[in-house]
Amino acid sequence: MAKRKAPRPRTAAQKKARIQEILRRLDEAYPHAVCALQHKDAWQLLVATILSAQCTDKRVNMVTPGLFEKYPTIRDFASLRPEVLEPDIRSTGFFRNKARSLIGAAKTILSEFKGRVPETMEEMLRIPGAARKTANVVLGTAFGKATGVVVDTHVQRIARRLDLTLHEDPRKIEQDLIKAIPQEKWIEFSHQIIHHGRQKCFARRPACAQCNLETICYAKDKTV
Numbered sequence: 001m002a003k004r005k006a007p008r009p010r011t012a013a014q015k016k017a018r019i020q021e022i023l024r025r026l027d028e029a030y031p032h033a034v035c036a037l038q039h040k041d042a043w044q045l046l047v048a049t050i051l052s053a054q055c056t057d058k059r060v061n062m063v064t065p066g067l068f069e070k071y072p073t074i075r076d077f078a079s080l081r082p083e084v085l086e087p088d089i090r091s092t093g094f095f096r097n098k099a100r101s102l103i104g105a106a107k108t109i110l111s112e113f114k115g116r117v118p119e120t121m122e123e124m125l126r127i128p129g130a131a132r133k134t135a136n137v138v139l140g141t142a143f144g145k146a147t148g149v150v151v152d153t154h155v156q157r158i159a160r161r162l163d164l165t166l167h168e169d170p171r172k173i174e175q176d177l178i179k180a181i182p183q184e185k186w187i188e189f190s191h192q193i194i195h196h197g198r199q200k201c202f203a204r205r206p207a208c209a210q211c212n213l214e215t216i217c218y219a220k221d222k223t224v
């Protein structure tokens with residue numbers, strides 16, 4: 001029997017109920033969604049997140065174990081010259097900028113934050129290479145602090161497909177998500193949507209027939 005489509009919500013109450021249903025179905029599909037970047041502490045997660053720009057988490061996870069074995073501490077990174085670090089991270093792309101960001105981040109953490117990764121958004125944004133996305137990943141995953149919603153390429157695409165935003169600019173998308181999603185779900189929601197983007201809601205030809213959100217999704221590029 002064909003699945004019944006839910007009518008598109010019109011009133012504020014209907015829209016709120018739909019968001020609750022989206023969250024419920026994400027919990028059902030991805031009950032244990034966590035950050036895919038391997039790390040042992042906040043510094044390692046910060047490094048991995050900076051390296052993940054324009055690169056897959058899989059590739060970053062291939063690079064970081066050797067990197068942290070070679071340079072185990074923040075002080076090790078701070079003492080490096082970019083040209084020494086670059087070959088170790090070359091395969092993640094944009095390696096010159098990333099080397100400068102990592103060394104700058106290590107120096108800033110030592111000089112301004114007594115060698116500890118800071119735990120507020122305001123402080124995180126003073127770290128070279130850490131914009132809101134990186135800060136949200138580290139604050140949410142390493143410290144359990146819901147200061148915002150991570151907006152990466154998957155969240156950007158799927159938030160639009162699910163009518164949670166009309167924007168394309170990540171900062172505006174994040175503001176829409178912050179308004180729509182209850183704060184206690186911000187961290188988990190990002191992880192779940194990122195998993196959904198990798199497993200089903202692909203940029204090209206999303207696997208809508210296998211998606212449990214299909215009956216409440218009105219995306220123009222749905223494949224069913």
Ligand code: SF4
Pocket residue numbers: 161162200201202206207208211212213214217218219221222223
């Ligand atoms: S139905 Fe398709 S487009 Fe909509 S969320 Fe699911 S996979 Fe993505």
